[in-house]
Each structure stands twice: as C-alpha cells, then as structure tokens.
Amino acid sequence: MNREEFLKIIKINIDKNDYHLTLVNGGQHPEFSYSIGLTEKLGFELIIAGGYISIENNELIFRYIYNELVSGKTVDSEFYLSKNDGFYLGNVDTSWSKELMLGVYDYYNEDIIKAYQIIPKERTLDIPLMSEIKKADNPIWKWLDMDWNLNVSKNSYAITDIDSLKGKTITELTRWEDNVWEMFSGPGPDFQEEEIRIVSLGTILAIDPSLCKILKLKIGEGLWRENRNFDWQEW
Structure with missing residues (x-):
C-alpha cells in the first residue's frame, strides 16, 4: 500500500x-x-x-x-x-x-x-x-531502538496473568510451541479468563530478567519455583 x-x-x-x-x-x-x-x-x-x-x-x-x-x-x-x-x-x-x-x-x-x-x-x-x-x-520498550538479539523469534509471546504484569513473581512456566510460552504467578488453571494476558516475550523478560532460562527450554518442557529467591526446578 x-x-x-x-x-x-x-x-x-x-x-x-x-x-x-x-x-x-x-x-x-x-x-x-x-x-x-x-x-x-x-x-x-x-x-x-x-x-x-x-x-x-x-x-x-x-x-x-x-x-x-x-x-x-x-x-x-x-x-x-x-x-x-x-x-x-x-x-x-x-x-x-x-x-x-x-x-x-x-x-x-x-x-x-x-x-x-x-x-x-x-x-x-x-x-x-x-x-x-x-x-x-x-527495558520493556528498548526493542523500538535496538535490534532483536535473543535466540528465539522476535514474534515469540507469553500467555500469562495480570498479576505477573504487575510484578508478582512467576512460579511456573512451560514452552508449548517454538515461539509460545505459558507462565503464571500461581497454578495456571486457577486463573479466570479475564485475568489472562498475552504479551511479547521481550516484555515479560524485561519485567522479570530471572526468566531468561526459559529460552533454553525445549518444546513441552516446564519449570517451577517457590518464589524468586529459589532456583528453578524441572516440571
């Protein structure tokens, strides 16, 4: 056009x-x-x-x-x-x-x-x-000025909850597709539809840099932790 x-x-x-x-x-x-x-x-x-x-x-x-x-x-x-x-x-x-x-x-x-x-x-x-x-x-908007340099597609996204976007610690996550992750600040099934958000992966990594380990997950793999002070455990 x-x-x-x-x-x-x-x-x-x-x-x-x-x-x-x-x-x-x-x-x-x-x-x-x-x-x-x-x-x-x-x-x-x-x-x-x-x-x-x-x-x-x-x-x-x-x-x-x-x-x-x-x-x-x-x-x-x-x-x-x-x-x-x-x-x-x-x-x-x-x-x-x-x-x-x-x-x-x-x-x-x-x-x-x-x-x-x-x-x-x-x-x-x-x-x-x-x-x-x-x-x-x-950190969240830096990709407007920088070239994408993460080892995943720049169109990758995360299905998460609104509390995570307010800063609550994400405690469980899974990579379901090559460019799709689910990550929640509590048990995923407990969240109602109106609480669910879909955001770019760059956004969620900027909010919580401790999530960077997710980039190495294979499809179908997951991690969990008690809180941000605990190490990730295999799901």
Missing part, C-alpha cells in the same frame, strides 16, 4: 467514525494504538501503549473516552467504563509521540502534535508513563 492509498483509508475512517485508529502489533515490544483525526475535533490525539487485552476492548476504550470528551469532559477528568475499570489522561512527550505515532505526523505533515496517553488507574508494568522523556534503554 502506497502513501496515497494509506492516507485515503485514514480519511474515509475519519469521515465515517470521527477518527482513524491505528493498532501496532510490535512483536518484540508491547502493542500500542493511537488515533488520527481528533486534532480537528479536540485539538489532540489519543494513544494507548501496553496493557493490551483485545482489539474489541481497545476500540471500546477509545470510543468511550472520545464520547466523554466531546460531551464536555476535560482532559483532567477520570473516565470509568465500569466501577473498577477507570482511566485518566496523561501528557505525551514528543520523544514518545514521534516514535510511536508516525501516522499522525505523516497525516498532518506537522512537526508538533499534541497527544494524551490513556492510562488505566490499575497500571501494569508494560504501560509506560509517556509524560516522561523516552529513554533508549527502557
């Missing part, structure tokens, strides 16, 4: 839905998504980085917050999809927007674009605070 065709699709989506939503599946880094087209309506764009659950959930969050903003809510408001599902908006430094929101800059052909980050009140470790200047050595 050339640039003209891409810009045409964006314009069609803006006319139809008030904005175009770009979803970027990073492979080695967390997924992120951002709007194009809100600048004329609100004076800024919106971005979600990390904390990804599903395409449907992602679109629902954008639409809900957009509707609230056009209905009169301000950027310093809190936004609740439900009682326990709240969000707020944070400023986005240009060091983040110019790297993650290329489509916005391309569409408007501007050097400065105002953007706000949609941040869950219950933030997981894969969600950066984009008001802070982006650092190239950010």
Whole structure:
C-alpha cells in the first residue's frame, strides 16, 4: 500500500467514525494504538501503549473516552467504563509521540502534535508513563531502538496473568510451541479468563530478567519455583 492509498483509508475512517485508529502489533515490544483525526475535533490525539487485552476492548476504550470528551469532559477528568475499570489522561512527550505515532505526523505533515496517553488507574508494568522523556534503554520498550538479539523469534509471546504484569513473581512456566510460552504467578488453571494476558516475550523478560532460562527450554518442557529467591526446578 502506497502513501496515497494509506492516507485515503485514514480519511474515509475519519469521515465515517470521527477518527482513524491505528493498532501496532510490535512483536518484540508491547502493542500500542493511537488515533488520527481528533486534532480537528479536540485539538489532540489519543494513544494507548501496553496493557493490551483485545482489539474489541481497545476500540471500546477509545470510543468511550472520545464520547466523554466531546460531551464536555476535560482532559483532567477520570473516565470509568465500569466501577473498577477507570482511566485518566496523561501528557505525551514528543520523544514518545514521534516514535510511536508516525501516522499522525505523516497525516498532518506537522512537526508538533499534541497527544494524551490513556492510562488505566490499575497500571501494569508494560504501560509506560509517556509524560516522561523516552529513554533508549527502557527495558520493556528498548526493542523500538535496538535490534532483536535473543535466540528465539522476535514474534515469540507469553500467555500469562495480570498479576505477573504487575510484578508478582512467576512460579511456573512451560514452552508449548517454538515461539509460545505459558507462565503464571500461581497454578495456571486457577486463573479466570479475564485475568489472562498475552504479551511479547521481550516484555515479560524485561519485567522479570530471572526468566531468561526459559529460552533454553525445549518444546513441552516446564519449570517451577517457590518464589524468586529459589532456583528453578524441572516440571
């Protein structure tokens, strides 16, 4: 798809839905998504980085917050999809927007674009605070600036639980396919569907570097440990 065709699709989506939503599946880094087209309506764009659950959930969050903003809510408001599902908006430094929101800059052909980050009140470790200047050595997002150098596919991913993404120690894991691992902070069957997350392998290794041993596992092999102070045992 050339640039003209891409810009045409964006314009069609803006006319139809008030904005175009770009979803970027990073492979080695967390997924992120951002709007194009809100600048004329609100004076800024919106971005979600990390904390990804599903395409449907992602679109629902954008639409809900957009509707609230056009209905009169301000950027310093809190936004609740439900009682326990709240969000707020944070400023986005240009060091983040110019790297993650290329489509916005391309569409408007501007050097400065105002953007706000949609941040869950219950933030997981894969969600950066984009008001802070982006650092190239950010362990979770470093693959935006570095070439993948792990001895597995850069599209490898882990099926895990939300507590692990908040920093709770992973205690059991298994490699099921060449590029697929399961790893949980407790017995896997005990977790409900809404607690399960799928993240890039680069993300989970950055959150807990003690997991690096998993790269040597063969398909079907597993490990367990009591906690982070104990050595891994064969499953």
